[in-house]
Amino acid sequence: AQKVTQAQTEISVVEKEDVTLDCVYETRDTTYYLFWYKQPPSGELVFLIRRNSFDEQNEISGRYSWNFQKSTSSFNFTITASQVVDSAVYFCALSGEVVFGAGTILRVKS
């Protein structure tokens, strides 16, 4: 069975702090994809990144970076210099039926 665990229920930081959101997954598939989605207070789900299980290179996109470690089944997400607009619920997800973790609420205070 596939499972995604986001152990951090809620994180609060002050603006400009760096923050890392943890994601641990379980799957028996040898090929799979991992995703991160953002759900701002408006409620829509916004796709952030997809990662192929064969590609363990870390990825950086602006203030966002992702650390994929197959050895520990983790796919962590770091926001550098957080901003108030980053406040949202962040979900990690696993293919093929796209199983979602419970989400981490991030609150960034000014």
Add this chain to the structure above:
Amino acid sequence: DARVTQTPRHKVTEMGQEVTMRCQPILGHNTVFWYRQTMMQGLELLAYFRNRAPLDDSGMPKDRFSAEMPDATLATLKIQPSEPRDSAVYFCASGSGTDQGGYTFGSGTRLTVV
């Protein structure tokens, strides 16, 4: 930008009534998902289709829920009869099954059953 369109955005109905939620996937996307989001359960997969064929609907209460894709441009989720515990936000998402890119979600239908 292409988007997934869900209607209605909000629905309030009385217990026992039939509810139909509609989703227009992005043109060319062959995979469609239905999810339900509640505070208690988070995001639950209800059903998903590939090339209009249902691949998995094990997450759906079969006695009252049904999901269909009458054509490639429309997916429907019906609840009959509705119950207060069905109150939730229902999301539709679509994607291309060939590259498993990020699935695009609709804005959701907020259902309240009173």
